[in-house]
Amino acid sequence: xxxxxxxxxxxxxxxxxxxxxxxxxxxxxxxxxxxxxxxxxxxxxxxxxxxxxxxxxxxxxxxxxxxxxxxxxxxxxxxxxxxxxxxxxxxxxxxxxxxxxxxxxxxxxxxxxxxxxxxxxxxxxxxxxxxxxxxxxxxxxxxxxxxxxxxxxxxxxxxxxxxxxxxxxxxxxxxxxxxxxxxxxxxxxxxxxxxxxxxxxxxxxxxxxxxxxxxxxxxxxxxxxxxxxxxxxxxxxxxxxxxxxxxxxxxxxxxxxxxxxxxxxxxxxxxxxxxxxxxxxxxxxxxxxxxxxxxxxxxxxxxxxxxxxxxxxxxxxxxxxxxxxxxxxxxxxxxxxxxx
Amino acid sequence: xxxxxxxxxxxxxxxxxxxxxxxxxxxxxxxxxxxxxxxxxxxxxxxxxxxxxxxxxxxxxxxxxxxxxxxxxxxxxxxxxxxxxxxxxxxxxxxxxxxxxxxxxxxxxxxxxxxxxxxxxxxxxxxxxxxxxxxxxxxxxxxxxxxxxxxxxxxxxxxxxxxxxxxxxxxxxxxxxxxxxxxxxxxxxxxxxxxxxxxxxxxxxxxxxxxxxxxxxxxxxxxxxxxxxxxxxxxxxxxxxxxxxxxxxxxxxxxxxxxxxxxxxxxxxxxxxxxxxxxxxxxxxxxxxxxxxxxxxxxxxxxxxxxxxxxxxxxxxxxxxxxxxxxxxxxxxxxxxxxxxxxxxxxxxxxxxxx
Numbered sequence: 001x002x003x004x005x006x007x008x009x010x011x012x013x014x015x016x017x018x019x020x021x022x023x024x025x026x027x028x029x030x031x032x033x034x035x036x037x038x039x040x041x042x043x044x045x046x047x048x049x050x051x052x053x054x055x056x057x058x059x060x061x062x063x064x065x066x067x068x069x070x071x072x073x074x075x076x077x078x079x080x081x082x083x084x085x086x087x088x089x090x091x092x093x094x095x096x097x098x099x100x101x102x103x104x105x106x107x108x109x110x111x112x113x114x115x116x117x118x119x120x121x122x123x124x125x126x127x128x129x130x131x132x133x134x135x136x137x138x139x140x141x142x143x144x145x146x147x148x149x150x151x152x153x154x155x156x157x158x159x160x161x162x163x164x165x166x167x168x169x170x171x172x173x174x175x176x177x178x179x180x181x182x183x184x185x186x187x188x189x190x191x192x193x194x195x196x197x198x199x200x201x202x203x204x205x206x207x208x209x210x211x212x213x214x215x216x217x218x219x220x221x222x223x224x225x226x227x228x229x230x231x232x233x234x235x236x237x238x239x240x241x242x243x244x245x246x247x248x249x250x251x252x253x254x255x256x257x258x259x260x261x262x263x264x265x266x267x268x269x270x271x272x273x274x275x276x277x278x279x280x281x282x283x284x285x286x287x288x289x290x291x292x293x294x295x296x297x298x299x300x301x302x303x304x305x306x307x308x309x310x311x312x313x314x315x316x317x318x319x320x321x322x323x324x325x326x327x328x329x330x331x332x333x334x335x336x337x338x339x340x
Numbered sequence: 341x342x343x344x345x346x347x348x349x350x351x352x353x354x355x356x357x358x359x360x361x362x363x364x365x366x367x368x369x370x371x372x373x374x375x376x377x378x379x380x381x382x383x384x385x386x387x388x389x390x391x392x393x394x395x396x397x398x399x400x401x402x403x404x405x406x407x408x409x410x411x412x413x414x415x416x417x418x419x420x421x422x423x424x425x426x427x428x429x430x431x432x433x434x435x436x437x438x439x440x441x442x443x444x445x446x447x448x449x450x451x452x453x454x455x456x457x458x459x460x461x462x463x464x465x466x467x468x469x470x471x472x473x474x475x476x477x478x479x480x481x482x483x484x485x486x487x488x489x490x491x492x493x494x495x496x497x498x499x500x501x502x503x504x505x506x507x508x509x510x511x512x513x514x515x516x517x518x519x520x521x522x523x524x525x526x527x528x529x530x531x532x533x534x535x536x537x538x539x540x541x542x543x544x545x546x547x548x549x550x551x552x553x554x555x556x557x558x559x560x561x562x563x564x565x566x567x568x569x570x571x572x573x574x575x576x577x578x579x580x581x582x583x584x585x586x587x588x589x590x591x592x593x594x595x596x597x598x599x600x601x602x603x604x605x606x607x608x609x610x611x612x613x614x615x616x617x618x619x620x621x622x623x624x625x626x627x628x629x630x631x632x633x634x635x636x637x638x639x640x641x642x643x644x645x646x647x648x649x650x651x652x653x654x655x656x657x658x659x660x661x662x663x664x665x666x667x668x669x670x671x672x673x674x675x676x677x678x679x680x681x682x683x684x685x686x687x688x689x690x691x692x693x694x695x
Binding site: 097102146149150151157158160161162164165166168169172173175176179180268269312315317318320321324325327328329331332335336 | 453497498508510514515518521522523529619669675676679680682683687688689
């Protein structure tokens, strides 16, 4: 076995590297396409021109820079964050069904934001991400403790059920708050379906830096996740401080999820879908899975958002609805494959 | 319990012992005392509200004596049908959950958790938003079709060569619910706002608009479904021991299971079509019934139905009294109680450890 292991690893490395340029090219392509499509279609040439030689006199350039570019950037950031968070969660929990949405993190973040807005009348934009982070963290810890208490321990099944329970509970309280307070319902209704439309990009200035730090940290920590995915005892035997590593990874996941929710509302299933697609190509090494997930996730959400914008003109679909429509069947497929 | 460890029971026999009913005493006592619950809740429910009516005035009104036109109106046109609807819907959702748990041999099954309620919801929202001109009398049928399609989908998807896997059933349900709910959201977000608002109010699971027409719909359907359930309860008892044992006992296992699913779906779909999705009643009631009294299948179902009626009756009463004048739909309260119960069952269950 040991003789063949090295060539296989090398093979994977070559294959993994070879995907990067194609992926980057694809990401740039959908990014430009995203900017070009819309109520007023623009030629790709104009888009590139606006991005490289911006001229405030030309109306199309202003559209690109002020209206279309922010949304495309948002899709990249949110897609990369949720996918990377999902990949890390799947590695750490050794749960192929792990996803920030399914394990209650997005519900926790959304719940905290709704409570802050309606109960405390707290709408300071700068604070929203921190509130969301507190909510996501609390929900993650709750789900984890519930699933630990289930006989058989934190299995994919018990985690998913605990996550569904916590999400259902928080969702119910959100509806209750909406009933008691019509204004927040009006303000947050669209946000709660998860969409990239009409977002205040100023928020990105607050959330962007911590999210960027978390993205880099996730990629840096990724090689150790591979060891962690072999089980706690193996990891400890190999000299990994599992407790410390898990705490760091939890922080990364919470920051990324909460930031994404603060920016775009609860978008489901992205973190579930993307790492599985990536794994088909790069195998089980988290050194590759994690950065690939970020790239593929970004390209995926940009593409989904294009569909959301052009599917039923003149109106727009919520991006979160499409990600659920694509993600739920994959979830069903994974359940079919993973359980007897 | 009697001295030898067998629950005390009375046995009723028909002449020549063609039919014999063995009834555990404790179960009967519990059933009778449970019957008091929904009645008491109904009485309180009838008398409280923005227009207070004294209990003896209600008694008079129900006996047909007109005290005043206003009281007559409030009691007969609004509160009485609403109270009956709450009880019926509670009983139906509870039975749906109880039968579903038996059919899937999964103690966590609930129509709202595995997508059956969502299927009914999608069907009804489609009807409300896209085809408002169609008769609302079609609702129960449409809801039934939506639910049965979801049930068939889960059944097909969770079926393996070894037979239906119980835990897959629930996970499939979670996936399917997410899928169906996002279809519903599309209709709600992009349908015309008036129709969407109407659908949204219904989706919260509230009995506040219940009318006598609804009572008839619920009553006639539940009578038919409950009768078929009682006919099936003997075979269902055999299924409690597992499918192999049930086959050995001569029960047509596959047929019984499919009939059970159809009945469970029917209960949930009809109840949902009238008042909207009521979460977790189907999960709580059967477990509570099991706790209160050891009972055979038939009596267990009766207890389950009574508990469901009590639960939703209470939820409706609390929901409209607690934050008055704002009415909290019963469905929200049942979910708030139901989720912690679900977690408790999850933590205590042994079934989830194995696949």
